[in-house]
Amino acid sequence: EHGIFLTDEWIEVMLAAGTYLVPTLSALLNIVENKDRGVPAFAVEKSLRIKDRHQESIKMFYKAGGKIAMGTDAGTPYNLHGANAGELRFMTDIGISNLDALKFSTSNAADLLTLNERGRIQKNCFADFLIVDGNPLENILQVSDRKNHRLVVKNGKAVV
16 A cells, blocks of 8 residues: 555556555655654664655656555654644655645545545535645645644534
């Protein structure tokens, strides 16, 4: 599911089966970005060794039109629970469009989990959404930086 060492052959198999790819770039890249902050050497070495290949695999699958959903494997070093919007930056840094990164994090993630009434703003769906300052289609950090958050709505009610 993470697709670290994808080949064209495996991408074809995944496309034919309708398999979702959940890149979890945060698990790897948070280790790389914080390698000098106490992350065990073996984790840093492994992350540095597979980083480029992992990112290339994700780009290949994205360009092939595969189904992608956002996930983070929160709990790995410097990959905090509740900070999953940081995955958006990692996605867009490798060439995924801001719009697609948002879709992967909302409707695609809901579809993967068969939560058909979540992840989209439409009639008969739960009203769960975030309002931010600025336009995340122009700057994805508007979503991941909490100072830009203006309103969180869950089940149709403002919670923050």
